[in-house]
Amino acid sequence: MATISVRTRDGELHSFEGRVGASLMENIRNGGFDELLAMCGGCLSCATCHVFVEELPASASLPIPSIDETELIEGSDYRQENSRLSCQIPFDETLSGIVIGIAPED
């Protein structure tokens, strides 16, 4: 079982079982978190699936963000060091236990 924990904008933390093979964005959306708009459907054309990676399992690593992802995140007023676009992160067992915060809406 691979779990994902999502902190919603009200600060509450919710954990659920993630689907391996889907992106983090798809997992968050399918988990019923309607704060995450993900308007472009995951094709890296907007930044409405912006999240903060609060905790990463010790042995896990995330794919290096592409230039496009980095540029889009730089446009957010809420950009942090741990900002990512969740559509760009495939979810797998090594990420079990990851803690994600949904960024404020720009």
Added chain:
Amino acid sequence: MTPDNLTRSFDCVIVGAGHGGSQTAAALRQSGFTGSIALIGAEPEIPYDRPSLSKDYLAGKKTFDRMHLRPQDFWGAREVELLLGRHVSAVDPTARTVMTDRGEYFSYGQMVWAAGGDPRKLSCPGSDMAGIFYIRSKADCDALINVLPDAQRIVIIGGGYVGLEAAAVFREIGKDVTLVESLDRVLARVAGEPISRFYENEHRARGVDIRLNSNVASLEGVNGRVSNVILASGGRIAADIVVVGIGIIPSVGPLIAAGAEGANGIDVDPFCRTSLPDIYCIGDCARLKNGAGIRIESVQNATDQATTAAKAICGELRAYDAMPWFWSNQYDLKMQTVGLNFGFDSVVTRGDPVSRSFSVIYLKNGAVLALDCINSPRDYVQGRKLVDSAARIDPAALANTSRQLKEIDLVTS
């Protein structure tokens, strides 16, 4: 309509289950709406991501289950009743009911019309034959996908985004593609000439036969199936199938018949209210009266207007003022648009189109209105702020790619 015929009653009835309708339901719950909600959709599918139809879904790169805007159980968990596979055929604003093509009546306390549009159909002789396809719904797209293995020669009618995106998909799977556009450039209604010429060059370089200034006079067929597209000029183009992308007609008939102001779209105020009491309209079929007076067909517009309407229903009147944005994917080209270029009086091309990474900036009276950015997310992100502030910048400075947009000085005059 008489109350005796009422089958169900809802505090809010949402007509249309696309991006706008589904976001209205979600935003109502986020805003604390506790009443009953019905989401009435014409298609049998739960709400899904429509833009993927002409891109990854058509290309077979994305399965439908990955296009659901929300999972199936989301709607039940939010107590949103999905009433799918139904067209609303009449609205009675006095009795406060909608009627469906199944003969059902639903009464509403508040109603949000988010019915979108239907594809504009060809009307020339022969346009009722088999082998002619549109790309608006999943069913449209599935019908097209089913015949693709047996279709080599494809004629696309219409050089808008849908037609161009489909052309890119068809070329990537090795089809022979001819694209027929009635105007003198593709994307003529939505983009400036440098963008049009760039996309024409890209598609031609990949083997698309683009015919500009070409009107379709008729379609010929064999045994009721299309075989040739006949141009007004007399030209004939052999076609195994024809794909039509010539825009949409807003689905507003029942609301206009009920007395709502509007014509090609329903007129709405900044809170997405129509002229009829407790009826809102959003998305592709809404026409914002005090804006440019035009309809905007985009996911962003549908989603943000949905939030505006939902908040208004919950008593929070916040005028719609979201920044417009849009995207199109063709081949390896990612286009991102920010702002609306209506009424522009000059364009600046920033970067060299030959590099396949550049932007076109639209100005009116010296102020930045909008940008179309090709493979240039940096300009898109930074340009957004220029659009937001209607920045006045020397065109030569805008064109100078040795400086980022955020580093350019404003004109101080």
